[in-house]
Amino acid sequence: MSDAPKEIETLIEMMSKLPGLGPRSARRAVLHLIKKRSLQMGPLAEAMQAVAATARECLNCGNISTTDICPICASEKRGNGEICVVEDVADLWAMERAAVFKGRYHVLGGTLSALDAVGPDDLRIPKLIDRVETEAITEVILALNATIDGQTTAHYIADQIPDGVIVTSLAQGVPIGGELDYLDDGTITAALKARKAF
Numbered sequence: 001m002s003d004a005p006k007e008i009e010t011l012i013e014m015m016s017k018l019p020g021l022g023p024r025s026a027r028r029a030v031l032h033l034i035k036k037r038s039l040q041m042g043p044l045a046e047a048m049q050a051v052a053a054t055a056r057e058c059l060n061c062g063n064i065s066t067t068d069i070c071p072i073c074a075s076e077k078r079g080n081g082e083i084c085v086v087e088d089v090a091d092l093w094a095m096e097r098a099a100v101f102k103g104r105y106h107v108l109g110g111t112l113s114a115l116d117a118v119g120p121d122d123l124r125i126p127k128l129i130d131r132v133e134t135e136a137i138t139e140v141i142l143a144l145n146a147t148i149d150g151q152t153t154a155h156y157i158a159d160q161i162p163d164g165v166i167v168t169s170l171a172q173g174v175p176i177g178g179e180l181d182y183l184d185d186g187t188i189t190a191a192l193k194a195r196k197a198f
């Protein structure tokens with residue numbers, strides 16, 4: 001606790017819950033914002049309000065969007081028969097940063113986990129199987145993390161994909177437990193190009 005007024009103390013506490021920030025850096029960020037309140041704090045508050053009001057999950061793939069159907073799902077060009085399955089939107093963003101994948105995505109929103117009682121219905125897996133048929137998918141690329149849960153999920157999905165559809169996974173080079181978001185663009189590009197039958 002500091003001697004800051006209650007409202008400011010509340011803001012610091014909320015900020016300190018953000019990923020990558022602790023109480024110390026939250027305090028510094030808030031102090032910085034207060035000093036720059038007209039130039040930075042006001043616009044930041046407005047931007048947050050706008051995103052809070054418009055951000056939603058794409059009804060098709062689970063990507064974060066400001067429309068019901070995200071631009072990637074809406075783009076004809078991205079409908080090339082390839083669908084890349086990722087755990088989280090951060091992974092999708094990482095793939096897009098690498099700018100190597102030209103198809104569409106499917107965001108699971110996690111992995112199967114017996115421990116946390118996460119089943120297929122909690123993960124948009126039925127929706128994925130549905131999309132494979134309705135979007136005439138020819139290849140499903142599993143870009144799941146190399147964790148035990150990630151790989152269990154990959155095997156479960158591969159079993160559900162109808163015969164005749166190719167199932168591949170990103171090449172090794174994705175570190176154990178490493179999330180796509182932490183990889184540089186070159187590594188993601190190499191892992192996608194060297195993908196192999198799953």
Ligand SMILES: [Zn+2]
Nearest residue numbers: 058061070073
């Ligand atoms: Zn979408």
